[in-house]
Amino acid sequence: MFSEEALQGFITSLTVDVSKMNAVAASAAIADLAARERDRVLAQQGARSGMAPNYRQIVDNIEGAALESVKPDGYVMFAWTYLAEVVRDTYHALVLAAPKLSGTYVNSIIITVDDVEVAVDDIDEGVTKAVIVATAPYSRKLEVGWKAHGRVLVQAGHHYVEETAIVARRLSGAVADIQFGYQDIADPWILKDRRGHRRVRGAIVDYVRYPAIFISARTA
DSSP states (O other), X not given: OOOHHHHHTTOOOOOOOOTTSOXXXXXXXXHHHHHHHHHHHHHHHHHXXXXXXXXXXXXXXXXXXXXXXXXXXXXXXXEEEOHHHHHHHHHHHHHHHSOOSSSHHHHHEXXXXXXXXXXXXXXXXXXXXXXXXXXXXXXXXXXHOEEEETTEEEEOOOOHHHHHHHHHHHXXXXXXXXXXXXXXXXXXXXXXXXXXXXXXXXXXXXXXEEEEEEEEEOOO
């Protein structure tokens, strides 16, 4: 994940002296410098993490405009998105923190993008939102937990998912919005045995709220 020192390397401001150039040459010089800086960041960050970041290209306040269209007194900005890397690292952090007695909990951790499950190695660099969910049938109980203390029930959970989200937010909060919560998804475990299901207005509820980490891009 990102350190404060590493983040400083992602923020760069460069200027071009075009005082002695004509309009065509000035635009070309700005476009050339922007292209070289873009390629440098892609190569550098790709080598650092194994994942080249995605980016938005803004030229003279127009997103997606060609670099060559920059005005002689204009500007180029790249808004970098490191979400794929953050999702990958947060997933691995949760796997590391999770209980491993039987392997069921670790194997239940999934990543969804637009409600579609994806493998950690197949996260697209252009992803803007993702959810990491612990879908073991006991993950919610393990996360929150309750135990009797006299006549009072008190929380006694291990908070594997919530604590992973907190650490991820501390490390990567400058480049991603990271929140802990619960994800409602259809539950294949409870569909096997309906005897102990909760009901809403008499109807069996066939989904469960699983502890999850919600991650979305934070860009300029």
